[in-house]
Amino acid sequence: MRQMIITKSKVLAALLLVTVVVSAGNAQVRDDFDGAFNPALSWQWVAPGNTPYHTEDSTHYSFSPSTLDIVMQPGTLTLNENNAHNILTLRVGPAQRGWYIETRFTLDLAGASGAWVQAGLLWLLHADHYYTYHLVLNPFNGNLFLGTAHEENGSFINGGAQSSEWSPNLNTVTLRMQDYLAGDLGSYVELWYDNGDGNGMRWLITVPTAAVPGWPFTVLRDVLLNGGRIGIYTDLSGYTGEVMPMASFDYFETNLPILPAGDVNGDCIVDDADLLAVLFAFGQTGANLAEDVNGDEVVDDADLLTVLFSFGSQCGG
Numbered sequence: 001m002r003q004m005i006i007t008k009s010k011v012l013a014a015l016l017l018v019t020v021v022v023s024a025g026n027a028q029v030r031d032d033f034d035g036a037f038n039p040a041l042s043w044q045w046v047a048p049g050n051t052p053y054h055t056e057d058s059t060h061y062s063f064s065p066s067t068l069d070i071v072m073q074p075g076t077l078t079l080n081e082n083n084a085h086n087i088l089t090l091r092v093g094p095a096q097r098g099w100y101i102e103t104r105f106t107l108d109l110a111g112a113s114g115a116w117v118q119a120g121l122l123w124l125l126h127a128d129h130y131y132t133y134h135l136v137l138n139p140f141n142g143n144l145f146l147g148t149a150h151e152e153n154g155s156f157i158n159g160g161a162q163s164s165e166w167s168p169n170l171n172t173v174t175l176r177m178q179d180y181l182a183g184d185l186g187s188y189v190e191l192w193y194d195n196g197d198g199n200g201m202r203w204l205i206t207v208p209t210a211a212v213p214g215w216p217f218t219v220l221r222d223v224l225l226n227g228g229r230i231g232i233y234t235d236l237s238g239y240t241g242e243v244m245p246m247a248s249f250d251y252f253e254t255n256l257p258i259l260p261a262g263d264v265n266g267d268c269i270v271d272d273a274d275l276l277a278v279l280f281a282f283g284q285t286g287a288n289l290a291e292d293v294n295g296d297e298v299v300d301d302a303d304l305l306t307v308l309f310s311f312g313s314q315c316g317g
């Protein structure tokens with residue numbers, strides 16, 4: 001009996017070791033938005049090129065016990081408007097094979113109509129360089145469908161995918177983007193969805209990025225190959241009615257390497273280079289400063305402390 005207990009505990013220890021090794025190489029992170037943000041994730045509200053740079057507006061979001069509820073408001077990343085609110089992202093390093101990002105949310109239109117109301121997944125380098133995969137209201141017939149958008153240098157185009165339409169009653173969707181393993185890393189992105197019609201998760205389309213000659217989606221290529229920001233977003237596309245729609249996000253999940261807080265240069269480790277960057281930029285003010293770790297538009301003690309406290313931290317913990 002004693003022998004068996006020892007054997008079992010050895011097996012358990014070995015399994016734990018394997019788990020640790022696997023998760024270090026390919027860490028999955030998830031925020032269930034259960035009444036608060038997961039404190040292990042360094043969510044940021046900043047959107048380079050947007051005004052305000054720090055997009056948080058706490059009067060327009062709250063938590064239920066199981067969702068993050070964002071009440072939309074006028075403002076958009078579209079074209080040169082760049083005046084969106086509550087843009088929520090995580091900084092990530094270069095992608096690895098088998099990467100994915102996924103979210104599920106409910107879009108409560110609250111009677112809104114006549115505008116391209118959108119909510120979904122965001123890839124962000126700048127308010128004029130981003131890619132979105134989203135649920136969208138067709139303002140002409142009230143149906144919902146899945147759309148995509150890409151903006152480069154403020155030039156806005158379709159992101160290469162659009163679904164058929166369905167009744168607005170089916171307003172809870174799961175959206176997933178993942179690696180297309182048959183192609184080179186960073187070259188193709190698979191789009192998947194579940195619109196709650198009982199048919200489960202299904203493939204929508206595989207989108208080539210700008211790593212494939214002739215394709216324009218530079219943001220997908222650049223974030224996958226070099227890192228950037230991923231997250232969730234909402235957009236009213238000009239709607240200014242009385243009652244605002246609300247997007248209730250149930251979770252966000254990814255296995256892309258999340259950069260630790262304080263990783264100023266985005267190389268997946270907080271070290272001397274980040275410390276020096278903050279010291280040299282100390283006292284600088286304004287938007288879009290990489291050394292402004294907490295996004296309050298000044299490089300000061302608070303940013304320095306974040307770097308010091310997370311000194312040695314790496315992607316995946």
Ligand SMILES: [Ca+2]
Pocket residue numbers: 077078079080081082127128129151154
């Ligand atoms: Ca823009």
Ligand SMILES: [Ca+2]
Pocket residue numbers: 262263264265266267268269270271273274
């Ligand atoms: Ca670093």
Ligand SMILES: [Ca+2]
Pocket residue numbers: 292293294295296297298299300302303
């Ligand atoms: Ca700061």
